[in-house]
Structures are given as structure tokens and as C-alpha cells.
Amino acid sequence: MNDVVAQDRIFQALADPSRRAIFESLTRGEAAVKDLTARFDISQPAVSQHLAALKGAGLVNRRRDGRHVYYKVEPRGIKPLIDWLAHYRAFWPEHVARLDQLLERMDK
């Protein structure tokens, strides 16, 4: 899977406000589908579908524990997004170009 495809999946996944909200919710800590369903005003299948999209984009992880399935943020998942940004760094104010260094360190 090349970068372009990964970027496409990420932008696609994050284009939906509900999905961004679920993602943000997961940044506050691991949560089961049940928990997320309680937090948002959409059905459980809708939540599962959003989670599947986030997982497909590599933004979250799944962990089964008994009857529950816990999802949590996959930190490395946003890397394609950072790469995309870095690609256009030339258009930011000069000093921001230092993101390069951060990316290099991130790879290590």
C-alpha cells in the first residue's frame, strides 16, 4: 500500500465529523463500542461502521476482551497525514520547515 492510498484512506476517514468526534473520544482513552454508542447519538451499528473506517485508515486499533471490543488510537496512524503536510512544507513560513527534523526522528 503506497503513501497515496494511505493518505486517501486517512483523509476519507477524517472527512466525516462523526468519525473525527469518535477519534477524539478515543484519544481520551481506550473505549468499548458500547461506551462510544452511549456517548454519541447514533446507533451501535453506525458506531461500528465508523470504527471500521477508522481502523481501515490505520487510525485505531482493536482489542477483544470477552464480549467487549476495545478500540484505541494508533499513534503511528497519523503519520501519512504528517507526511502529506511535510510534502508542502515549502509553502509554510520558513521556520516551520523544521518539521523535517521531527519526521526524521519519528522514523527512528
Next chain:
Amino acid sequence: MNDVVAQDRIFQALADPSRRAIFESLTRGEAAVKDLTARFDISQPAVSQHLAALKGAGLVNRRRDGRHVYYKVEPRGIKPLIDWLAHYRAFWPEHVARLDQLLERMDK
């Protein structure tokens, strides 16, 4: 227009591969609608519509010169995206958290 709305427009705009391609094309230099239409295999109205979406997201600027309309990247346009990323910096490897500093400098 608050941050959430701005982020929504940006993610929405960048979710489409054609739009990302057009954006990338513009990073290589200012271009007229005519030029972009020649570069991509979609109709001129389609190009104009994509450009309108990018402009609505604050990612590009418009400049009229005679019959031509030139578009170019608006460097500050990606800031909401950086802000969004920065919001979840806690989930990246520690050293990447220094993006904070970059953002601060960017504001100045």
C-alpha cells in the same frame, strides 16, 4: 467561523483525490483554470468546482488577470490541519510534541 468548522471544510476539501491532485499541482506554481483543465482529465467546470471547494476551505487564493483567473496555494490555509494534528500530539512519540514550538512561532 470557529476551528471545528474550518477543520471540517479542510478535511472535506482534501478528502477528494482530484482536489488533492489539483492542490499539489498548484504547489508547483500559480496556474490558471485553463492550465489546470489541460493537466487533468476532467472538464473545465469540474476543475472550477474543485477550485471553489479548495478556496472555500481557505487552501487557495484567486487572482484575476484579464480573462484568466489564477489560483495559488494559500500557505496559511493548512493551519487548521496543523492545529488538529497538534491537538493529538500526546499520542505521537514524545519528541514530536515539539511541534508546539513550531506552531507558536508560526503565529508570530
Next chain:
DNA sequence: ACGACACATAAGTTGTTGCTTATATATTGT
């Protein structure tokens, strides 16, 4: 003023997306 050119907008069509309800699958406790 008129024709040609560059672009934007309108209207219509088709595929996709995000939701719903209904149902299937997996796990647990009794």
C-alpha cells in the same frame, strides 16, 4: 459592437456515504 476566449454557475445524472432496522456471530453466566 461583436466574436472569441476564460471562467463560473445551473441543472441533471450517477455513484457513494452515512444512517437506519434487522439479523448474524461471538462470548459469558447460569
Next chain:
DNA sequence: ACAATATATAAGCAACAACTTATGTGTCGT
């Protein structure tokens, strides 16, 4: 084994998104 719980998948539907062609608007050259 069975009922209850948690999640995923299927099917259907309404809204939307991305394109098309047709037309409107603005600018230039003659």
C-alpha cells in the same frame, strides 16, 4: 444448552458528492 449481552454484518434508503452538458458572465481584440 440457553438466555442475555456485545459487536459485526446485511440490506435498504435518503442525502450528498462529483461529474457531465448547457448556459451565463466577464474580458479582450478587432
